[in-house]
Amino acid sequence: MRITSSQCCLAALSVFISTIAAGCGLTDFHHKPTVGSPVWVTEHFPPSALFVVAGGAVNGQTVSGLVAATERPREVLQVLRPGASPSPVITSSSPTPAAIRAPGKPGAPGRDATSYQLALYHQALTRWHVRIRMDGRAVAARTEAALLGWDRRLGLEAKLVALRGADADHGSLGDECAAAASALIGLQQQDGNPFGSRRVLVLFARSLSGSLNPGELTDDDVIVVTPFLPTSAAASAAQADLLRAGAVSATVLGAEENAGQLARLVTAGLSHRVVTETISQPALFANSSAVLVPSAARMLAPLVKLLDRPGATCVINGYASTPGSRQLNYRLSYLRAAAVANFLEARGVPASAIFIVGHGATGLSAPGASAKNRQVTVVIQQSAAF
Numbered sequence: 406m407r408i409t410s411s412q413c414c415l416a417a418l419s420v421f422i423s424t425i426a427a428g429c430g431l432t433d434f435h436h437k438p439t440v441g442s443p444v445w446v447t448e449h450f451p452p453s454a455l456f457v458v459a460g461g462a463v464n465g466q467t468v469s470g471l472v473a474a475t476e477r478p479r480e481v482l483q484v485l486r487p488g489a490s491p492s493p494v495i496t497s498s499s500p501t502p503a504a505i506r507a508p509g510k511p512g513a514p515g516r517d518a519t520s521y522q523l524a525l526y527h528q529a530l531t532r533w534h535v536r537i538r539m540d541g542r543a544v545a546a547r548t549e550a551a552l553l554g555w556d557r558r559l560g561l562e563a564k565l566v567a568l569r570g571a572d573a574d575h576g577s578l579g580d581e582c583a584a585a586a587s588a589l590i591g592l593q594q595q596d597g598n599p600f601g602s603r604r605v606l607v608l609f610a611r612s613l614s615g616s617l618n619p620g621e622l623t624d625d626d627v628i629v630v631t632p633f634l635p636t637s638a639a640a641s642a643a644q645a646d647l648l649r650a651g652a653v654s655a656t657v658l659g660a661e662e663n664a665g666q667l668a669r670l671v672t673a674g675l676s677h678r679v680v681t682e683t684i685s686q687p688a689l690f691a692n693s694s695a696v697l698v699p700s701a702a703r704m705l706a707p708l709v710k711l712l713d714r715p716g717a718t719c720v721i722n723g724y725a726s727t728p729g730s731r732q733l734n735y736r737l738s739y740l741r742a743a744a745v746a747n748f749l750e751a752r753g754v755p756a757s758a759i760f761i762v763g764h765g766a767t768g769l770s771a772p773g774a775s776a777k778n779r780q781v782t783v784v785i786q787q788s789a790a791f
Contacts, residue, residue, distance in 0.1 A: 441509030446540040448502040448548060453603035453675040454481040456588060458581040458610075459494065465565030467664070471607070472561060474668040476552050477675060478502045481600075484561065487576055487584040494564055499555050503547035505540045508533065578629060578643060579615015581608040582650060586621040605674035606652075607667075613643045613657070622651040626674035628667065629657045638732050641739040641763030648762070654720055656760055669757050673718055689781055695740035697748065705745060709752045711785050718758045721745050722782040725765060739763025745781050 455475065457468055472482060478501055484494040511529040514522045585606050605626045613631060627647050640657040647655035656670055689701045697705075712719055723742030725734045742761040750756055 439512035441512055443509050444507050444537075445504050446507050446537060446544055447504040448478070448544060450478040450502055451603060452479045452481070452600050453477060453605075454483075454600045455605050455607070455671065455675065456585055457482075457484045457607045458487055458584050459484055459565060465562040468565055468609070469559075469562040470664060471668060471671065472559070473556050474664075475671040475675060476556060478548055478552065480675065482559075483588060484565070485584050485588055487580040493588070495559060495561060497555070497559060500548075500551040503544045503551065505544055507536060507540050576609075576611035577615035578608065578610045578613045578646075579617060581610050582615070582617050582621060582647075586618070589623065589625075603675050605671050607671065613639055617646045617650040619649055620651045622647065625652055626670075627652040627655045628670050628674075629655070630667065631657065631659055633659050637739045637743075637763070638736040641735040641765065642732070644762045645735065645765055654760065655762060666757060670760075676716075689745070690741055693737070695737055695744050697744050702748070705748055706752075708749060708783055708785070709754060712749065712754045712758060717785060718760065719749070719754075720760045720762060720784045722784070723761070723763045724780045724782075725763075731765060735763050735765035737763075738765050741781055745783065 455472070457471075459468060468484065476482075476499055478499055480499040481497075482499065483496045486492055486494055511526060511533055514526050518526070585608065605628065606622070608627065608629045610629055610631055613629070629643060629647070643657050644655040654674075658667060689697055689704065691698060708719070711717065721742040723738035723740070723745075725737035725741060739761065740763075742763055746756075746759045746761055749759060
């Protein structure tokens with residue numbers, strides 16, 4: 406058989422092209438990156454609980470607005486009416502976050518992958534990330550829609566109308582704490598405490614009177630709303646009583662306070678928080694004084710940087726021990742905490758991130774009492790990213 410020179414040239418050219426194609430990965434033109442197992446796109450919300458004790462003076466619109474402004478997935482909501490036999494007005498759980506099943510992540514090619522295979526992989530990976538972002542936005546929208554539907558079905562404002570003007574003999578701080586403690590004990594026995602520190606009590610109290618039992622509040626954030634803004638001494642005394650009763654933090658607000666501030670306090674309590682810094686500075690004040698001494702600026706300046714973080718908040722605890730009365734000690738401790746708050750605000754820390762607690766002479770004992778007399782403890786907290 407004769408082989409012409411043109412046939413030999415074509416054969417050689419075919420071998421040459423095949424070699425180049427193999428080197429460039431063109432023979433793998435239809436190769437597709439491997440794909441992992443499907444994934445679920447959702448949002449992470451740890452369980453939380455909001456307890457509202459609504460006495461006869463409560464405004465249903467205020468409570469309804471508060472719930473709407475602070476609602477979050479996986480939240481247990483219980484609204485109680487105080488009295489000899491506290492009864493729930495409503496008990497409900499918000500919906501869980503929405504979830505979308507998405508394709509699995511493209512698998513990376515092996516070490517011997519060609520440049521073409523790597524290009525295919527990076528294209529697939531980019532498309533996958535875009536898909537996950539789009540699904541994440543869709544999840545957030547569906548979750549928000551589910552929460553809005555849940556809120557509408559509660560009909561909270563209408564249910565609270567019947568409470569307005571009722572229970573005239575109830576609604577003191579002591580009554581409302583007792584009602585909250587009773588509900589918390591029942592919940593604890595039934596489900597334990599899956600909420601951790603993400604549990605908030607909001608008490609709409611007619612007055613700050615009434616006795617609180619030590620330990621009846623267990624590691625809860627407590628917010629008290631009264632019909633009028635109390636004096637700093639009365640607010641500080643109520644805060645101290647709540648802390649002795651077991652609250653992890655206590656805030657007293659008048660009804661005139663901005664609804665946004667109340668919502669921020671509740672949201673901070675329902676969010677998972679970790680203590681990042683605790684700073685105790687003795688001798689910030691002269692004896693019997695709430696005016697910062699000149700050296701205080703040097704001791705307090707580092708706090709400003711720590712609070713310059715997204716979600717950071719601080720609780721300022723003031724102490725005092727003077728020969729004066731218990732009421733004077735509470736007032737002095739509160740004013741000392743307020744002086745530190747003013748220092749921080751003047752340096753750019755937002756007022757909404759600062760909470761003040763006056764302790765009076767609480768916890769003071771003979772050893773080192775003179776130093777603690779002039780002490781302010783600042784606990785800085787930061788919202789954790791989920």
